[in-house]
């Protein structure tokens with residue numbers, strides 16, 4: 001797919017997801033796997049290149065077809081061993097050059113491999129291949145909280161037994177993209193970063209545990225969690241709301257604890 005079309009598809013997706021939101025998670029982050037801080041969002045560029053790769057290989061299985069003859073003529077039915085030094089493929093079938101290049105990275109399908117698994121494998125390879133050139137490797141929140149076990153955070157978020165909408169809200173809160181005065185002030189949208197109620201810095205943590213009815217709701221939640229964990233409520237840190245790094249056994253207990261946090 002031409003790059004301009006990929007950009008149009010990505011713009012339409014971003015518009016659908018974010019509408020008028022000021023703070024967003026980049027599309028490249030959403031396209032990561034869930035355990036890496038993404039949302040398994042479809043990567044249009046990787047998908048179109050995977051389809052583009054699968055098509056000639058499928059056609060090559062029909063003896064006598066034009067594609068099959070071309071692939072045989074330029075010896076493209078086996079993985080290419082030296083991609084930087086490809087021999088010349090005519091400009092009018094330039095797409096076969098791309099196909100030849102990709103064969104170097106994607107082995108032929110194994111006999112025991114189902115078609116679906118093979119397609120998924122090609123998509124994953126294309127996604128990793130394209131993302132290493134396009135996206136910053138480190139997430140913004142990994143820079144904000146360098147010592148946080150983010151893999152556990154994402155596991156807790158995605159396994160929590162709440163509705164999809166609540167889960168998305170928690171995901172946004174953890175990515176620190178919920179609009180509060182502190183962040184809006186940094187980009188000069190509001191004159192001050194202070195809370196309109198109590199004059200303290202207006203962060204999401206502040207709204208949830210320090211301001212208005214937040215402290216009462218948080219204390220109630222803490223006591224419920226403490227009774228599940230059979231511990232003192234003061235041992236439940238406010239950090240768990242935005243950085244749920246706890247690991248618990250059995251998984252039912254962990255999910256029960258997770259279930260309380262995003263509903264705050």
Ligand SMILES: [Zn+2]
Nearest residue numbers: 195197198211
């Ligand atoms: Zn306040």
